[in-house]
Amino acid sequence: MLVEVSEREAEVLAAVGAHLSNVQIARRLHISVRTVESHVSSLLRKYGVRGRRELAALAGRPAEAAAPERLAGLPVARTSFVGRGAEREAVLAAFGGSRLVTLLGPGGVGKTRLAATVAPDLPYGGAFVDLVPVRDGFVAQAVAAALGVEERPQRSLTEALAERLGRGRSLLVLDNCEHLLDEVARLADRLLSTCPGCRILVTSRERLGLPGERILQVEPLPPASDARALFTERAGAADPGFAAGPEVIEEICAKLDGMPLAIELAAARAAALGPDGLLTALEDRLRLLAGGRGVDDRHRSLRAVVGWSHDLLDEEERGLLHRLAIFVGGFDLAAVLAVNAAVSAGATADLLGRLVDKSLVVRAGRGRWRLLQTVRDFAAEQLLGSGELPEIRERHLRWAVGAAAALEPGDFDLVADDLRAALAGAPEPGEAQHRLARSLAGLCYARRFLTESQRTYEEAAKRAPTPIEAWHDLHSAAACTYLVGSGGERVMGLLTSAAEGARAAGDGDRAAISLATAVVTSARNPGRHGVEMPYDRLRLLLEQARAAGDPRDPVVAAWLAAAATWTASPEPYSADLPLAERAVTAARDSGDPVLVSSALDTLICALLGAGRLRDAQRVSRERLSLLKSMSRADPLSAPEIVDTFHMAARCAIVTGDLTEALELARLAEEDDLVGADQYFDSTNNLVLALALQGEFDQALAYAHAAWDDWQRAGTPITGMMLPLAVAPALIHGLRGDEPNHRLWSDRVHRTGRRSTLTSFAEARVALHAGRLENAEPMIGELFSGETDPFFRAYAQAVGAELAVMARLPDAEARMGVASGSGENAWAAACLARARGRLSGDRREVEAALTGWERIGARFERACTLLLLPDRAEEGRAELTALGCDQPRKNADSAEANAAGST
Numbered sequence: 001m002l003v004e005v006s007e008r009e010a011e012v013l014a015a016v017g018a019h020l021s022n023v024q025i026a027r028r029l030h031i032s033v034r035t036v037e038s039h040v041s042s043l044l045r046k047y048g049v050r051g052r053r054e055l056a057a058l059a060g061r062p063a064e065a066a067a068p069e070r071l072a073g074l075p076v077a078r079t080s081f082v083g084r085g086a087e088r089e090a091v092l093a094a095f096g097g098s099r100l101v102t103l104l105g106p107g108g109v110g111k112t113r114l115a116a117t118v119a120p121d122l123p124y125g126g127a128f129v130d131l132v133p134v135r136d137g138f139v140a141q142a143v144a145a146a147l148g149v150e151e152r153p154q155r156s157l158t159e160a161l162a163e164r165l166g167r168g169r170s171l172l173v174l175d176n177c178e179h180l181l182d183e184v185a186r187l188a189d190r191l192l193s194t195c196p197g198c199r200i201l202v203t204s205r206e207r208l209g210l211p212g213e214r215i216l217q218v219e220p221l222p223p224a225s226d227a228r229a230l231f232t233e234r235a236g237a238a239d240p241g242f243a244a245g246p247e248v249i250e251e252i253c254a255k256l257d258g259m260p261l262a263i264e265l266a267a268a269r270a271a272a273l274g275p276d277g278l279l280t281a282l283e284d285r286l287r288l289l290a291g292g293r294g295v296d297d298r299h300r301s302l303r304a305v306v307g308w309s310h311d312l313l314d315e316e317e318r319g320l321l322h323r324l325a326i327f328v329g330g331f332d333l334a335a336v337l338a339v340n341a342a343v344s345a346g347a348t349a350d351l352l353g354r355l356v357d358k359s360l361v362v363r364a365g366r367g368r369w370r371l372l373q374t375v376r377d378f379a380a381e382q383l384l385g386s387g388e389l390p391e392i393r394e395r396h397l398r399w400a401v402g403a404a405a406a407l408e409p410g411d412f413d414l415v416a417d418d419l420r421a422a423l424a425g426a427p428e429p430g431e432a433q434h435r436l437a438r439s440l441a442g443l444c445y446a447r448r449f450l451t452e453s454q455r456t457y458e459e460a461a462k463r464a465p466t467p468i469e470a471w472h473d474l475h476s477a478a479a480c481t482y483l484v485g486s487g488g489e490r491v492m493g494l495l496t497s498a499a500e501g502a503r504a505a506g507d508g509d510r511a512a513i514s515l516a517t518a519v520v521t522s523a524r525n526p527g528r529h530g531v532e533m534p535y536d537r538l539r540l541l542l543e544q545a546r547a548a549g550d551p552r553d554p555v556v557a558a559w560l561a562a563a564a565t566w567t568a569s570p571e572p573y574s575a576d577l578p579l580a581e582r583a584v585t586a587a588r589d590s591g592d593p594v595l596v597s598s599a600l601d602t603l604i605c606a607l608l609g610a611g612r613l614r615d616a617q618r619v620s621r622e623r624l625s626l627l628k629s630m631s632r633a634d635p636l637s638a639p640e641i642v643d644t645f646h647m648a649a650r651c652a653i654v655t656g657d658l659t660e661a662l663e664l665a666r667l668a669e670e671d672d673l674v675g676a677d678q679y680f681d682s683t684n685n686l687v688l689a690l691a692l693q694g695e696f697d698q699a700l701a702y703a704h705a706a707w708d709d710w711q712r713a714g715t716p717i718t719g720m721m722l723p724l725a726v727a728p729a730l731i732h733g734l735r736g737d738e739p740n741h742r743l744w745s746d747r748v749h750r751t752g753r754r755s756t757l758t759s760f761a762e763a764r765v766a767l768h769a770g771r772l773e774n775a776e777p778m779i780g781e782l783f784s785g786e787t788d789p790f791f792r793a794y795a796q797a798v799g800a801e802l803a804v805m806a807r808l809p810d811a812e813a814r815m816g817v818a819s820g821s822g823e824n825a826w827a828a829a830c831l832a833r834a835r836g837r838l839s840g841d842r843r844e845v846e847a848a849l850t851g852w853e854r855i856g857a858r859f860e861r862a863c864t865l866l867l868l869p870d871r872a873e874e875g876r877a878e879l880t881a882l883g884c885d886q887p888r889k890n891a892d893s894a895e896a897n898a899a900g901s902t
Contacts (some may be wrong), residue, residue, distance in 0.1 A: 012039040014125070017056045017167075020148050022670070026410070052670055065696060066787060071119055072169065073128040073146040078363065083226030085108070090216055091118045095199055098214035099192055102202040105218035107374050108261030108302045111203035112175050114218060118854065124199060131184070132176045132373045133329035133417035139183045141449055143172065145413035150448030155600065157451065158190060158438055166195035176373065178205040185210055214339070220258030227253035227263060234267035245276035254281050261374060262305040268359040269309065283532060306378045309360060316343065320351045321360060323369055325379035326396045329417040330364040337391055338399035368414070389837075397422050401432050404439035409446040409633075419443070423459070434463040438473060438768065445480065445635050447672070451633065454480035458494070467505035474498035475514070479635040481713065482521060491531065492518050496541075499872035503548060508557050512549025513707065515541050516559035521639070523566035524573075524605075526877045537572040554590040556597065561586040564603045577606040591631035597640040600626075608789040613655045613823035617898060620644075620651040624664075627673055632673060645674050649685040653692070655792050656826030658855045661689040684723035690725035692826060694858030696882055698734070703728045706745070722751045725762050733765030736885035741765070754788040760795040765803050768863065769885075774807035782819060793824035801834035811838060825855050833864050842868065858882060 005013065007060045008029075015025040022036045043055055065726070082342045091114070094101045103111045108356060112130075119128060126812035127146035134142045139159045149164050151157045165172065177184045181585045185208040188200050192210075207215055221227035225685035228249045235242045252275070256262040270278055279454035282305070323339045324331065333349060340348045343444075352369065355361040364370040371379065381659065383389050388523065403415060403496030419440050426433045437460035444453035464470035478494040499514035519541050522533040524842040549556040561583040566577040580602040586637045587599035600623045623644045630637035645668035652661035674682055690699035701723055710721065729744035749760055759781050765771075766778065796818035803811035815834055824830050829851025836844035852861035859882055865875025879885070 001448070009039050009043055010567060011070070011479050012036060012053070013043055015148070016040065016043070018050060020085050039122075048696050052666070055086055068192050071128055071173070072124050072126070072148065073130070074119060075112070075116045075128065075130075076365075077113075077116065079237070080081050080233065081113060082230040083221060084114055084117070087114055087216070087218065088118045088121070091201070092121060093114075093215045093665040094216060095122065098212055099198065100188060100202070100205060100208070100210060100212055101214045101216060102207055103217050103218050104207060106205060106259075106302075108259045109218050109220055110260040111218050113260070113725055115173050115175060115201055115801055119171060119173050119201065119463075122199065122201075123171045126165065126171035126173070128173040128175065128200075128413075128724050131180055134180060135417065135420060136180060136183060138417070138420065139180055139187055141416070141452060143174075144189070144449070145416065151450040157449065157613070158187065161187075162191060162194045165191055165198045167197075169194065169197040169199075171199045173201045175201075175203045177208070181206055181208060184208060189478070190746050196396045199539045213897055221253070221260060221263070223250045227256075227260075228445065230260060231263050233265050234264050238268050240277075242270050244270075248279060249277045252279055252282065255279075256302075256305060261372065262302045264415060265305050265309050265359050266429045268357070269312065283647070302374060303378070304435070306375055309358060310378065313355075315353055315360070316347070316592045318382070320348065321355060321371075321379050322383040322388065323392050324355075324361065325376050325383050327371070328421045330370040330414065332367045334417075335399055335403070336416075338367075338402075339395045341395060349572055377438050383693075393425055395434065395582065397426050397432060401439070404436055404443060407439075409443065409445060412443045412447045416443075416447075423456075428463060429465075430463070431465050434465055434469065435459055435539065437463050441473075441476065442633065445476075446633050450480050450484045454484060457635075463726070468507065469511055471498045471502050471507075471514070474501070475517070476635045478517075478521075478646075479638055481725055482525075482639050483635070491521055495521070497549070498572050499544075508548040509550055509553050512545040512556050513559050514546065515545035516556075516563040516710045519545070519563040520559070520566055523563070524598075524601065535567070538567050554586070554670040555592065555595070557715070558583070558586040558590040558592070558595045562595070562602060565599075565606075573605050575602040575606040577603075577610055580606040593626045593642050594637055595869045597623050597626050597630075597644060598650075601643060601647065604651065608651075608654065611789065611792075611823065613651075613789075617651040617655045617657065620648040624648050638673060641671075642674050645671060646682060646685065649689070650790065651680070653685060653689055654793070654824065655826070656692075656793070656824040656855055658689050658693045658826070662693070665689055684721075687727045688723045693861075694860065694882060696731045696859070699727055700731060722748065722755060723757060725751060726757050730761040730764060733761070734768050735883050736769070741749035754780075756791040756795050759787075762789055763795070763798045763802055767798060767805060770805075772802070772806040775802050776808065779806075779808070779814065783814065785823060792820075793827040794830075797824070797827035797830035797834070801830055801837070824862075825851060826857065829857070829860065829864075833860075833867070838866060839856075859884065 010027060011029055015029070022040065025036045026032055037273045040055070081826050091101060091103070103115055105111050116128065127143065127389060129143050129146045131139065131142060140161060141159055144157055146893050147161065147164055149157070149160045151160055174184055174188070181204070184202070188202070188208060189210055191198050192200065207213060216761060221230060230247060231249050231253055243520055251264060256266060266278060266282065273281060310321065311775050313321065320340055320343075324336065326339055327335065333352070336352055337345055337348055343351070352361065356363065356369065360375055361371060383392065400419050404419050407415065419436065421437050423433065423440060426436070437456055441453050441456035441460055444456055454477050457473045457480060461470040461473035461477065464473055474494050478491050478498070481491045481494060495514045495518040499511040502508075502514060504512035519538050523538055545563065546560060549560065551557050557692070561579070565575050565579040565583045568574070568579055580599070583599040584596070585601050589596040600619050604616045604619050608621065627644060629643060632641070644662065645901060648662035652658070652664055668682040669686065683702060687699050687703045687706070691700065694892060706724055725744055725747040729741060729748055732741040732744060749902060761777070763778050763782055766775070778801045779802055782795040787795055800811065800814040800818040803814045815831060815838075818827070818831060832851060833848035834846060835841065845864060849861060849864050852864060858878065862875045862878035862882065865871045865878070
């Protein structure tokens with residue numbers, strides 16, 4: 001099907017295909033989130049698909065969506081590219097035999113311009129990343145900013161980059177790497193190892209030293225050809241009437257060693273000096289600099305022409321140029337005015353324009369400028385020698401504080417490097433430094449640089465002017481730590497440090513809140529980050545919290561009540577129901593939606609444990625209604641936002657409400673915080689709900705993609721992946737695909753966790769295949785007292801039907817025990833079918849059929865149709881459509897043997 005889409009829709013479709021959220025797409029395309037939503041809705045209608053994942057799959061089909069490959073961050077050329085034909089061909093040829101190509105050469109030789117010119121000739125989408133302003137430790141952030149990638153809960157930024165670049169063919173251009181060689185090499189090695197379709201083009205003064213790296217040396221331009229052509233064109237742009245003989249121009253270019261940057265700077269002066277004056281000035285300047293000829297001479301000549309251009313400036317122009325060196329990245333006029341505060345705005349704008357005309361400042365987009373690195377290095381030396389540096393650094397800090405406080409989140413990437421540099425260069429104490437650190441941490445969180453946000457909140461705590469300000473920062477850092485999964489001990493350490501600081505400041509209530517928060521966070525997420533806190537330690541922390549705080553304070557009372565509920569028993573997820581109800585009442589008294597949501601989670605777990613599945617679902621819906629009251633810019637809300645989505649979808653699965661489960665799982669998938677969180681519950685819920693509905697192909701597509709992403713990221717296989725592995729094992733078992741059934745069953749085993757869900761899936765496969773020889777021990781496991789409340793209804797319903805099919809004497813009794821499964825719509829339909837098998841009552845079979853149709857369970861509906869002789873053919877046709885084995889008469893299949901008997 002050929003679908004007509006606009007150019008903007010094609011860009012949005014490509015971004016959806018790259019698994020970007022609406023917020024990321026809006027940031028990348030510089031449009032509003034509402035506009036993105038409109039385009040996505042239009043695309044869903046045009047393609048006739050139901051969800052974002054299906055739409056993303058279309059982005060890779062050229063016949064259906066001709067979305068152009070796009071290289072994000074590619075510098076916009078403002079002048080023509082002269083020469084380098086052979087070098088361009090060499091780069092293209094080098095990628096024929098290597099996935100890592102490095103353009104090597106000194107500063108000013110034209111590596112960046114060559115890379116920017118040749119990159120569009122490579123048939124890949126990706127990003128062009130200028131690393132000049134990037135400090136050590138922030139390379140991944142720079143790449144993520146160019147790609148629009150965000151960190152996700154349980155997934156590092158590097159893993160997110162690998163996922164983004166690992167889907168199909170991609171190109172990453174890393175420009176100016178020499179000051180970050182080790183970090184760039186580590187990132188490049190990781191991406192090349194995990195993303196087979198990824199190509200990396202590097203520009204640097206030194207090689208990365210990775211295996212398979214192809215080096216292309218970028219030489220200066222030949223004076224008699226390309227260099228002369230470059231000078232002539234740039235001089236003509238500066239002075240249309242400029243004229244000089246080729247010999248003079250060649251001599252000028254020879255003195256500049258054919259270095260493109262030096263040639264461009266010299267050509268900008270051609271209008272004022274003329275060719276002879278330019279040549280004389282260069283000779284005088286070069287004579288002042290010592291040094292022999294050779295490789296270093298290229299730097300000598302470049303430094304000479306930069307210094308000469310600098311010396312031709314008047315005093316005000318030189319002063320501004322020096323002060324601009326404080327910026328590590330680009331800057332706008334407001335930033336320029338901040339560091340040039342002694343000069344009026346009009347005069348500063350005029351000075352800036354004059355520096356642009358002389359090619360010492362270059363435009364970096366609408367309303368933004370930057371210094372080339374060579375010019376900045378020179379200007380920074382002059383600033384240091386002028387004695388102005390401390391004052392300019394202070395002005396830069398004050399600008400950063402104001403800019404960070406007023407910054408729109410979508411503009412963060414433009415100034416992030418300067419905000420980081422201002423904080424790093426500021427002395428430890430001081431209110432301004434603390435304000436900048438806290439603002440920067442909040443901006444990083446809004447940008448979903450979660451690990452950086454965590455570190456920066458910790459930095460803010462160190463710079464806090466009071467212990468109470470530090471307390472707030474440590475709690476925010478702990479929330480970020482929880483999201484990124486850096487370790488349960490680290491979360492506990494931050495919260496107990498906050499408690500100690502509050503206690504030292506004489507604030508017992510805040511100390512109690514910190515300690516109770518530590519208890520709740522650990523107890524409701526046992527082993528989440530690889531460390532399970534001993535029960536005795538949690539009880540001790542709770543007693544310390546009770547001793548520290550005033551229970552008459554509503555917030556303190558709410559936290560203490562929640563902590564008491566979660567620690568009533570040493571068993572995980574065993575919240576006490578009366579205590580949970582009291583915790584909810586206390587939380588409501590506090591008026592804090594985050595606290596209320598946390599208390600409602602205790603109530604959900606208590607209700608599930610009591611078998612009140614529908615009540616648990618009702619409470620989970622109430623939690624969802626609280627989301628609109630929580631700030632998405634505040635990390636303290638984040639754990640509740642993430643958990644609310646996951647638990648709501650899980651509760652819908654627990655009650656067999658598969659339609660609602662899918663809707664909620666897809667909402668979580670598209671959420672800008674939860675997102676496509678393959679490393680936690682959102683994809684687990686989605687895959688499991690699809691499998692139970694009989695949407696087998698969709699479920700397998702999600703499962704394969706998520707498993708591959710997990711493997712690519714190098715994340716250890718854990719019990720968190722269990723539903724992701726069980727669902728494909730179930731599907732392949734029902735389809736009779738033994739090789740893939742064994743593959744995914746092995747993956748289930750590798751998670752190291754045997755669960756009720758695993759037992760249910762094995763029993764359902766045995767029931768469909770008619771393998772009844774091991775029915776008794778299997779049923780015993782399904783009805784054991786150790787089944788978890790999440791999947792007990794599924795397990796017991798299948799166990800009862802298996803007992804009927806195996807003609808076990810206790811089959812009817814099993815159905816009686818499982819009758820409590822009426823809280824689960826899937827289980828209720830399964831039990832109706834089992835009763836129909838046992839009694840031969842067509843009405844029971846038809847009731848089962850109605851149940852399956854109500855929740856959209858296609859596979860189960862087809863199997864039930866086989867029990868109705870007049871509709872069996874319809875069931876067989878549906879099983880064929882689902883890719884499942886056809887039960888045959890006299891075959892060893894439960895459905896086949898039962899067909900026609902009702």
